[in-house]
Amino acid sequence: MAYVVAATVPIVLLELMIDDRTVRLIPLLILLPAFPAAVGTMRQTVYAVGWVLIVIAAVLIYRPLPSSYNFAIVMVLAFVLGILCVVTCHWRIRRERELLRTRSTAVALQRQMLRSLPILTDRVIVDGVYLPVEADRLVGGDVYEVVASPYGTRLLFGDVQGKGLPAIGAAFAVLSAFREAAPREPTLTALVDDLEQAVVRHNVFAQQTGEPERFVTALILGIDTSMETQAVNCGHPPPYLLNAGPVAPVQLGDPGVPLGLADLTPNPRTVAWFPFPPGATLISCSDGVTEARGITGAFYPLEERLGAWADISPWEVADHLAEDVIRHTAGKHRDDITALVVRRSD
Structure with missing residues (x-):
């Protein structure tokens, strides 16, 4: 989770420093939950998704997009990708547990042989x-x-x-x-x-x-x-x-x-x-x-x-x-x- 927060800070700062309203970096944050989903726990992934949604919403309210339609698109994408990250994390952890059970069985058999x-x-x-x-x-x-x-x-x-x-x-x-x-x-x-x-x-x-x-x-x-x-x-x-x-x-x-x-x-x-x-x-x-x-x-x-x-x-x-x-x-x-x-x- 600390890595997600650390990666958020420079993106938000660059977003606020750029004067050109046609260049927006804040949508990049929707990709951050993929990292805890790949290596972290379910709790870390859920926290990362919630953190990203809050930060994106806060920045876009402070520095709005050209239309409310664009705002809705970004938030929906962030929410959908966040859900996919949570599901991916769930299946990854489940698969790792199955492999660990298989290994435990194999180790027990090997010790007997x-x-x-x-x-x-x-x-x-x-x-x-x-x-x-x-x-x-x-x-x-x-x-x-x-x-x-x-x-x-x-x-x-x-x-x-x-x-x-x-x-x-x-x-x-x-x-x-x-x-x-x-x-x-x-x-x-x-x-x-x-x-x-x-x-x-x-x-x-x-x-x-x-x-x-x-x-x-x-x-x-x-x-x-x-x-x-x-x-x-x-x-x-x-x-x-x-x-x-x-x-x-x-x-x-x-x-x-x-x-x-x-x-x-x-x-x-x-x-x-x-x-x-x-x-x-x-x-x-x-x-x-x-x-x-x-x-x-x-x-x-x-x-x-x-x-x-x-x-x-x-x-x-x-x-x-x-x-x-x-x-x-x-x-x-x-x-x-x-x-x-x-x-x-x-």
Whole structure:
């Protein structure tokens, strides 16, 4: 409301200072209630409309228009636009409340699906950080899971296309399939095939209900007693290995297609192997980190930052990373920030 009053003063002063009666600035005030209608409350919008009507009427009585007809036209326009501003504000607030309720539902579902960090198995400890994007009122589709199986510890890092409840539904399908298949399937490729079929079944159901089909980028790891770790990459950013020596992304070869899109390529998904010795740390980040852009448009220098944090505790890396990404983007990151730290037990 203070901004509306402040904007009114120079317009009124200019109106009174201009000698030419054919140039009238006071009708411009009818646009001012649009600002509180866009960002303010209902009370602020109503007060702005009333203030504008009073000021316009007072100025036009003090400095009349050429005819009473012109006076009536200006007042009617001010009144009608004021009513439209109030209605617009009402619908905007109602829509925001609906989005907040949807977000609360999605957050509750997500908390039920994802286990709290840290997660401990006989092979690894997994910790990290997950920060939903603040510019969006819908929860994103980043997912993770760790399952101890007879074949070692299996880990899933994934990101469902899109946001909101539909993305949560696809995430639930992937997590359920992973939890069921990880202790059962002897090979990582068989496990990924089960995840693929879960996403395909979900998309068939979504199509029947009118929801868009979705794909899931995922990184699936298998850690056993071997000094090398198995990985199947389904379009997910590769992890980084923190150990003695320079920090670099793990070489997993060409990434496969995301889950749900296997029919688009004749090439089967394959297993890559990479060294993951005891005491080493893996950092897996979502594309909200790897594709974060600064004010100048530069991508976030993830590899450089991880190299600079080689001496700190691995459990502090994820927090440092999230805070640094927010600084890099000036708080305007457009996607969820997810960073998971996997520490292999000695």
